[in-house]
Amino acid sequence: xxxxxxxxxxxxxxxxxxxxxxxxxxxxxxxxxxxxxxxxxxxxxxxxxxxxxxxxxxxxxxxxxxxxxxxxxxxxxxxxxxxxxxxxxxxxxxxxxxxxxxxxxxxxxxxxxxxxxxxxxxxxxxxxxxxxxxxxxxxxxxxxxxxxxxxxxxxxxxxxxxxxxxxxxxxxxxxxxxxxxxxxxxxxxxxxxxxxxxxxxxxxxxxxxxxxxxxxxxxxxxxxxxxxxxxxxxxxxxxxxxxxxxxxxxxxxxxxxxxxx
Amino acid sequence: xxxxxxxxxxxxxxxxxxxxxxxxxxxxxxxxxxxxxxxxxxxxxxxxxxxxxxxxxxxxxxxxxxxxxxxxxxxxxxxxxxxxxxxxxxxxxxxxxxxxxxxxxxxxxxxxxxxxxxxxxxxxxxxxxxxxxxxxxxxxxxxxxxxxxxxxxxxxxxxxxxxxxxxxxxxxxxxxxxxxxxxxxxxxxxxxxxxxxxxxxxxxxxxxxxxxxxxxxxxxxxxxxxxxxxxxxxxxxxxxxxxxxxxxxxxxxxxxxxxxx
Numbered sequence: 001x002x003x004x005x006x007x008x009x010x011x012x013x014x015x016x017x018x019x020x021x022x023x024x025x026x027x028x029x030x031x032x033x034x035x036x037x038x039x040x041x042x043x044x045x046x047x048x049x050x051x052x053x054x055x056x057x058x059x060x061x062x063x064x065x066x067x068x069x070x071x072x073x074x075x076x077x078x079x080x081x082x083x084x085x086x087x088x089x090x091x092x093x094x095x096x097x098x099x100x101x102x103x104x105x106x107x108x109x110x111x112x113x114x115x116x117x118x119x120x121x122x123x124x125x126x127x128x129x130x131x132x133x134x135x136x137x138x139x140x141x142x143x144x145x146x147x148x149x150x151x152x153x154x155x156x157x158x159x160x161x162x163x164x165x166x167x168x169x170x171x172x173x174x175x176x177x178x179x180x181x182x183x184x185x186x187x188x189x190x191x192x193x194x195x196x197x198x199x200x201x202x203x204x205x206x207x208x209x210x211x212x213x214x215x216x217x218x219x220x221x222x223x224x225x226x227x228x229x230x231x232x233x234x235x236x237x238x239x240x241x242x243x244x245x246x247x248x249x250x251x252x253x254x255x256x257x258x259x260x261x
Numbered sequence: 262x263x264x265x266x267x268x269x270x271x272x273x274x275x276x277x278x279x280x281x282x283x284x285x286x287x288x289x290x291x292x293x294x295x296x297x298x299x300x301x302x303x304x305x306x307x308x309x310x311x312x313x314x315x316x317x318x319x320x321x322x323x324x325x326x327x328x329x330x331x332x333x334x335x336x337x338x339x340x341x342x343x344x345x346x347x348x349x350x351x352x353x354x355x356x357x358x359x360x361x362x363x364x365x366x367x368x369x370x371x372x373x374x375x376x377x378x379x380x381x382x383x384x385x386x387x388x389x390x391x392x393x394x395x396x397x398x399x400x401x402x403x404x405x406x407x408x409x410x411x412x413x414x415x416x417x418x419x420x421x422x423x424x425x426x427x428x429x430x431x432x433x434x435x436x437x438x439x440x441x442x443x444x445x446x447x448x449x450x451x452x453x454x455x456x457x458x459x460x461x462x463x464x465x466x467x468x469x470x471x472x473x474x475x476x477x478x479x480x481x482x483x484x485x486x487x488x489x490x491x492x493x494x495x496x497x498x499x500x501x502x503x504x505x506x507x508x509x510x511x512x513x514x515x516x517x518x519x520x521x522x
Contacts, residue, residue: 009383009384009385010384011384011385057385077381081381081382086382086384086387087384087387088384089381089382089383089384090381091381120338120342120350120351120352120515121342121347121350122270122350123270123271123272123347123348123349123350124270124272124318124389126347126348128385254381
């Protein structure tokens with residue numbers, strides 16, 4: 001059996017998230033079905049770097065699967081994409097060691113939360129951004145976000161805590177940048193708690209609107225109480241941007257440039 | 262009766278174009294219905310700068326309508342937007358002289374044709390760009406497009422010629438620019454023939470792919486034969502960007518920045 005790894009991009013709007021659920025249209029089932037119809041395996045089980053929730057998008061979700069096929073990776077990408085619906089596609093495929101696991105071998109993941117803060121609504125942003133009717137002060141958000149970098153107990157940003165053995169995670173990078181009326185909040189960490197990026201985005205938006213002082217984010221983190229943090233920002237603004245693996249398991253280059261580079 | 266002018270933005274994907282057609286979801290009917298429900302006029306007739314075809318988008322479509330309402334323009338924008346579905350919105354509203362006609366008073370219109378030429382398909386481009394699987398040489402396209410600027414008989418780029426009294430138009434500007442894997446073809450003219458921008462885009466793409474020499478565009482223009490030009494590029498790449506009026510009828514400022522600025 002070969003162990004193949006794919007990078008998957010999807011518009012999450014019309015999916016009930018990554019994970020297969022009977023009766024729902026999910027990315028996992030859609031992708032597994034398309035791959036199996038190409039590889040002729042009886043069943044394909046795609047093991048993702050992590051689940052994404054309903055409505056959440058991915059620029060670079062990663063999954064691995066075992067297959068009997070002898071097809072070249074490039075041929076497989078083309079054939080599978082021809083079977084996939086328009087809102088999901090495979091960007092790259094490469095062969096990895098038998099032991100590779102897209103979830104366990106991931107060193108870090110990067111999510112991007114996109115906020116559109118134009119005064120007027122915009123039909124072209126509704127699927128791919130959260131709309132804030134209040135213009136946001138990104139300088140204040142940048143200053144407020146600094147205290148989140150590093151190793152902390154992030155349970156104040158976790159929905160339905162506790163979900164995991166520990167809520168300690170390490171955020172290696174937070175970058176907040178503005179492109180016109182779009183604000184990008186990029187968060188890179190060794191792992192994420194349930195709804196963590198959306199809670200961070202909801203909290204930083206309170207600061208950006210001037211509702212909360214910049215120092216309140218550090219207070220929330222210390223208090224370890226979800227009720228003190230901001231609301232969970234809506235799913236349509238969230239993108240799983242990329243997954244980082246150790247050097248020897250580095251992903252093949254993707255020609256993604258432009259908006260999401 | 263007051264004569265009000267609105268700037269309308271819409272994602273054309275799920276509309277059968279601007280013009281009302283019984284049994285179809287059109288922008289005109291959707292907007293007229295929303296306005297009438299706010300102004301309490303028995304019927305609103307929105308007169309656009311021009312029709313857009315099924316699937317074509319607008320960043321700055323302009324229309325005027327007569328109404329009895331005494332509502333302030335700002336109040337009207339908010340109230341109408343609250344009634345409109347998510348894929349269409351009003352960006353600005355201002356009061357214009359009784360004689361103003363969004364179509365007849367337009368000096369020029371600017372369309373943008375968007376092409377995504379990444380090697381792989383991209384779920385986030387499918388609704389708002391035409392996908393060229395061949396990378397395009399924009400420098401060749403820019404050189405090839407220069408012969409179109411000025412006053413010419415453009416019947417070679419008109420579907421089902423003749424549709425109008427004359428096929429002579431003046432293109433005042435063509436700008437082709439690349440942002441990552443996106444190519445923008447902006448065409449400004451005093452008027453457009455049926456499918457003219459899509460035929461120009463289809464023709465320039467033949468040059469960009471290297472199928473046709475750059476000089477062929479001038480030959481096509483001279484020959485005045487639609488069969489010699491490239492195919493009509495698909496509707497999802499086309500945006501009505503803006504309509505220009507005389508100085509005394511200038512549109513109010515819109516806060517549109519970012520991607521479509």
